Amino acid sequence: MFVKIANTPRPYAWGSTSAIADLLGTTPSGEPEAELWLGAHPGSPSRIVDPAEAEGSATLLDWIAADPAKTLGGAAGAGQLPFLLKVLAASSALSLQAHPTPEQALEGFERENALGIPLDARNRNYKDAFAKPEMIFALSETFDALCGFRSLDETREIVHALLDADQRREDPQPQPLEDLLAALSTPSTGSADDALRTTFEWLLSNGAGVPTLVRLVSDIAPLASSGRFDREFATVGDLAREYPGDPGIVISLLLNRVTLSAGEALYLPAGNIHAYLQGLGVELMAASDNVLRGGLTPKYVDVPELLSVLDFRAVPVPYLHPSTPAPTVQVFQPDVPDFLLVRVTGDAGYRVDGPAIALCTAGAMTITGAVSSTSIARGESFFVTPEEGTLAFRGEGTVFLATTGE
Known part of the structure; x- marks a missing residue:
């Protein structure tokens, strides 16, 4: 089943006023547009464009909650979509930050719950019990970042x-x-x-x-x-x-300073300190909101907690190189089961074994699965239920497909 979804970009101050609108062919809001969230994260769940297609549910979060089988479980837990897809547009630097391992996230979440710290408190570090590895794919000509200790x-x-x-x-x-x-x-x-x-x-x-x-x-x-x-x-x-x-x-x-060219990607695992500086990209991550900040922000910085999760080993720039199972398909797969990103630029087939989200950033395509099919054009996005299996892409365009890892 293909269900059309949409959302409103998050107006964080570091966002661009035009980059997301220019990419997707939408009307700029006049405010900074920093992140377009496509997924079921409660912080900004995607809207279902036609609720009648989803038993009347207004958001992807509500629809999945009503039938957890749509996600086949996953790293985030049964009934939760394990990944979150974003379009990110930075016109200035984001905060220095790192994310915990699954074990650190669970321990920290339970510890802060036991201390009675409200989930929305300024000094709350762990908003959930899950890790937040992430990757970024550069859409703009260049994408600048700091990532990992040199x-x-x-x-x-x-x-x-x-x-x-x-x-x-x-x-x-x-x-x-x-x-x-x-x-x-x-x-x-x-x-x-x-x-x-x-x-x-x-x-x-x-x-x-x-x-x-x-x-x-x-x-x-x-x-x-x-x-x-x-x-x-x-x-x-x-x-x-x-x-x-x-x-x-x-x-x-102290950190690696990297400039990605369009089409290159980085993978930021647990413990890697990083900050995006400027550029437009597709970001894919585990569906968590656990961020431990380390400067370049007016938000809460917990130095001891950040030190406890950081990996202080000097590392090379953590490029994520794709596999190419077909001439028009690139697969960016990190070493976690939560997510992988597929980029399709022409006629191709790709099998998905879990839930997926498709986003079209150029041109138009049709996508046909085992149960149904849909057309997708620039600026449109769809949630794809697991039973669709192998997806056939036809047309001239660019579609990013977020799904679970293998």
Whole structure:
């Protein structure tokens, strides 16, 4: 069964006023349009365009709740759609953030429940008992992000470039940068992970000397030039304008700075600290709202809790490369069962074994399953029930299909 769904973009301040409307051919609201949610998450469940098609249910959340078999269970639990599909449009930086493992999410959720912290409280970390791995597929020509800790050697190179820029000023102030270098030195009894953790905690907690360091780095980054790290220094300048005085400005230098080209994707697993900076993309994640923030935000930051979930290992940029089972099909499948993303750009077949959501971003296609069929055009989206099985796509267009992992 194919049920047409729709939603209204979320008006978060960092959103673009035009990117989602331009992509989907809709009328801009005049407000920032940051995220279009397609799914059954209670925070913004998709509307069912024709409730008569869904036994009178007004939202996808209500319809699934009335018949849990529509989801075949899944990682989020029986009767819950295990993934959430979004179109995300960032014109400025999102908060630095990380997400828990399934075990951490369950323990944290139960702990905060036992403490009597309301679900809508500002200091609530765990809104549900589930993990929130996620991926982003770049739709815009470029999509910029911070993701995961870079190597200590690279971070030290960046700090040395800042020291060189500081020395060229009339009134150099090297001490804060030397303190940062000292923090980044691997202790004889520890590891690089320990040095990153100690440095991160010092910065995020606004420890001794951190406000002075943040001001200095904000001032001299535009003067620094290394060729290799020019993007990092430009990002510092952008963040300093958006969040003056925030320790996330310096923390950004500890992280991988990546620019995706259209068609590339990142996968952000549990424990990976990240922040989207600018661009338009299709985001797919487990259907959870557990976000632990680490700066670049006026929202609640729980330093000890964030430290407990972060993975401090230095990692390369976490690109997610697709498989190509057919010339017009790309499958982006991370190492979790909650979701995978399929991109179809022409005639093809693809088998789904669970619930799915189809979103058309260009052209038009027909989709035929085992039970029924539908046409889908730019800007339209449909919920697909599991019994449709193998889906046949015909036409000239681009359809993104979110479904459960294998």
